Amino acid sequence: MAKPTFDTPELKPYQEVPDIPHIEPGAMAHSRPFMAKPEHNESIGYPGELVDNWQEAGVKRLGELVEGSKALRVFLDTCVKCGACTDKCHYFLGTADPKNMPVARQDLLRSVYRRYYTFAGKYFPKLVGAKDFDKEVLDDWYNYFHQCSQCRRCSVFCPYGIDTAEISMAAREVMDSIGVGQKYCNEILGKVHVVGNNLGLPEPALKDTLEGLEEDVEEDTGIPIRFPLDEKGADILLITPSADFFAEPHIDGLIGYAKVFHQAGASWTLSSYASEAANFSMFIGSGANLKKTAQRIRDAAEELGVKRIIVGECGHAWRVAYSFWNTLVGPFDFLDPKYPAPMHIVEYTYDLIQRGVLKLDKEANDHRRITFHDSCNVARASRMGNMPGGQFILPREVLKACANNFYDMPPDTIHEKTFCCGGGGGLLTDDLMELRVKGAMPRMQALKQVVDEYEVNTLVAICAICKTQFAKTLPYYEYPMSMITSLHEVVGDAIQLGSND
Amino acid sequence: MGELNVGGKTVAVDEEGYLENRDEWDMDIAKAIAEAEGLEMTDNHWEVVNFLREYYDEYQIAPAVRVLTKAIGKKLGKDKGNSKYLYELFPYGPAKQACKIAGLPKPTGCV
Numbered sequence: 001m002a003k004p005t006f007d008t009p010e011l012k013p014y015q016e017v018p019d020i021p022h023i024e025p026g027a028m029a030h031s032r033p034f035m036a037k038p039e040h041n042e043s044i045g046y047p048g049e050l051v052d053n054w055q056e057a058g059v060k061r062l063g064e065l066v067e068g069s070k071a072l073r074v075f076l077d078t079c080v081k082c083g084a085c086t087d088k089c090h091y092f093l094g095t096a097d098p099k100n101m102p103v104a105r106q107d108l109l110r111s112v113y114r115r116y117y118t119f120a121g122k123y124f125p126k127l128v129g130a131k132d133f134d135k136e137v138l139d140d141w142y143n144y145f146h147q148c149s150q151c152r153r154c155s156v157f158c159p160y161g162i163d164t165a166e167i168s169m170a171a172r173e174v175m176d177s178i179g180v181g182q183k184y185c186n187e188i189l190g191k192v193h194v195v196g197n198n199l200g201l202p203e204p205a206l207k208d209t210l211e212g213l214e215e216d217v218e219e220d221t222g223i224p225i226r227f228p229l230d231e232k233g234a235d236i237l238l239i240t241p242s243a244d245f246f247a248e249p250h251i252d253g254l255i256g257y258a259k260v261f262h263q264a265g266a267s268w269t270l271s272s273y274a275s276e277a278a279n280f281s282m283f284i285g286s287g288a289n290l291k292k293t294a295q296r297i298r299d300a301a302e303e304l305g306v307k308r309i310i311v312g313e314c315g316h317a318w319r320v321a322y323s324f325w326n327t328l329v330g331p332f333d334f335l336d337p338k339y340p341a342p343m344h345i346v347e348y349t350y351d352l353i354q355r356g357v358l359k360l361d362k363e364a365n366d367h368r369r370i371t372f373h374d375s376c377n378v379a380r381a382s383r384m385g386n387m388p389g390g391q392f393i394l395p396r397e398v399l400k401a402c403a404n405n406f407y408d409m410p411p412d413t414i415h416e417k418t419f420c421c422g423g424g425g426g427l428l429t430d431d432l433m434e435l436r437v438k439g440a441m442p443r444m445q446a447l448k449q450v451v452d453e454y455e456v457n458t459l460v461a462i463c464a465i466c467k468t469q470f471a472k473t474l475p476y477y478e479y480p481m482s483m484i485t486s487l488h489e490v491v492g493d494a495i496q497l498g499s500n501d
Numbered sequence: 502m503g504e505l506n507v508g509g510k511t512v513a514v515d516e517e518g519y520l521e522n523r524d525e526w527d528m529d530i531a532k533a534i535a536e537a538e539g540l541e542m543t544d545n546h547w548e549v550v551n552f553l554r555e556y557y558d559e560y561q562i563a564p565a566v567r568v569l570t571k572a573i574g575k576k577l578g579k580d581k582g583n584s585k586y587l588y589e590l591f592p593y594g595p596a597k598q599a600c601k602i603a604g605l606p607k608p609t610g611c612v
Contacts, residue, residue, distance in 0.1 A: 034516050034517075184609075187609060188609050188610060191609065197610070198609060198610030198611065199562065199608060199609060199610045199612065200561075200562060200609065201562050202560065202561055202562060204559075204560055205560035205561070205562045205564075208560065208568070209564075209565050209567075209568060212565075212567070212568055212571065213567070216567070216571070241610075241611055242610055242611075243610055243611040243612050245565055246565045246566065246596070246608065246610070246612050247565075247566060247596070247611070247612040248566050248567070248584055250611075250612075251565065251566070251567050278610070278611060314611075428611060430517065430597070431516070431517070464610075464611035465611045467611075468611050468612055472594075481588075
């Protein structure tokens with residue numbers, strides 16, 4: 001891998017109102033992810049390459065999207081350029097490129113919408129900043145709509161509640177529809193449709209990996225803990241990101257889930273057909289692919305005859321599951337109505353702790369001084385438990401039940417104001433490393449505050465993207481990669497196995 | 502798309518330098534890719550690369566990091582069966598950098 005050709009931002013002491021960087025026009029104009037090959041685009045139903053009449057076709061597709069979504073139309077029409085969003089974006093704070101101010105990035109699309117779909121823009125384009133959809137605009141779209149992680153932090157501060165992510169998703173859908181796809185997302189989605197997961201991990205490899213885990217965990221703990229696959233008649237189907245089978249620290253989280261299930265005496269299984277929680281269709285704004293990907297999970301649940309579906313540690317997957325599954329592939333009336341459908345693994349573990357089913361030894365985690373990173377799609381697009389803000393409360397309560405040392409990062413960087421890890425929304429790819437490192441800066445700054453004040457050495461997350469992003473970017477800020485930890489690794493280390501036997 | 506020229510042989514590689522066709526792989530190509538990554542191949546590097554290729558032949562995918570560390574621990578001794586050691590060999594990450602040198606496709610997804 002070539003040495004980085006960019007400077008890692010300097011971490012300044014955390015301050016509640018961040019310094020707004022001096023703008024550097026064009027600072028990230030070169031940042032552009034690899035384009036999808038024709039076969040990647042075609043495998044998910046898009047034209048392979050830029051179509052001949054792309055301007056006309058792109059404008060038409062934009063019109064269809066606006067026609068089909070009142071929300072999108074409102075988001076495009078109501079912005080008053082008040083500027084409240086400008087300094088809320090981690091990519092703007094980290095790169096200083098003015099086109100990464102959320103309002104400016106959105107305006108790349110808004111100016112085209114205005115040109116073709118508003119009276120003033122059709123007749124007086126220059127007066128209202130309306131622009132033709134030309135090659136220069138398309139290039140700007142490709143560069144800058146791949147510098148938005150759709151984390152929606154700016155939306156929290158927008159007085160009109162404009163959902164920026166919807167605009168980024170629409171831009172990517174328009175581009176895909178004319179044959180301009182991003183390699184990382186589109187290649188992965190093609191694999192899900194064929195193999196069942198983002199990795200392209202076939203059933204024999206998954207089986208071998210899980211058997212290996214059973215051996216390892218028994219060797220470590222002396223207790224035979226199972227990692228069942230395709231077991232018909234199990235009560236629970238676990239749908240988890242495929243990174244949990246492959247990468248570190250993700251796999252330690254998977255071991256934690258298995259310990260929880262074991263200790264609860266639960267009957268559970270994974271599915272080789274639906275071996276992926278992630279649904280990158282959301283990142284590219286593709287309704288058709290969103291449904292097709294989610295359908296695999298419903299089909300697997302019915303085929304296996306399970307009573308419950310539990311979702312593992314994956315941020316955007318939980319948004320898709322919690323907010324969209326029922327509309328996309330519901331109703332889930334074949335599941336046991338006693339339980340939430342779907343249920344998050346953190347809700348499951350929290351409930352067991354509340355009922356005293358898990359015996360936990362907090363001292364087993366005394367070597368850890370822990371903070372928790374709220375993942376954007378969990379924080380701002382879903383919920384957990386039966387209380388408002390449960391998505392913030394439950395993971396912290398689980399951690400506090402498993403460990404003695406817990407310290408939150410500054411309030412303006414957690415809960416609904418959490419900063420994105422810098423790699424969400426389909427940007428977790430090596431070709432965007434500069435963007436990822438710079439976009440991680442605000443989170444790293446908040447982390448530095450608790451490292452300096454409380455000697456925090458463990459950054460816990462419940463999202464596969466966040467975990468990989470931090471594993472890669474922490475070292476740029478001179479923190480060890482091993483700081484990033486799965487929530488269920490902390491749980492797994494505290495569980496007193498065998499205590500119920 | 503790019504090309505890699507090694508000892509008179511030309512092979513196709515993708516934007517990031519991963520081989521397009523893994524059947525074209527040989528040890529000289531591996532050495533050339535490693536050199537471009539700033540790595541010198543030692544016996545221990547070859548152990549990892551050879552294991553990756555064997556695993557891929559059987560399962561059509563690279564092994565999970567944990568599967569790899571376990572296998573390397575068996576071959577090179579338990580003190581080397583951990584990801585820290587693998588990162589010493591392949592600083593950009595055993596999964597991606599070692600796969601590239603082994604001529605295998607890049608693992609995709611949230612990894």
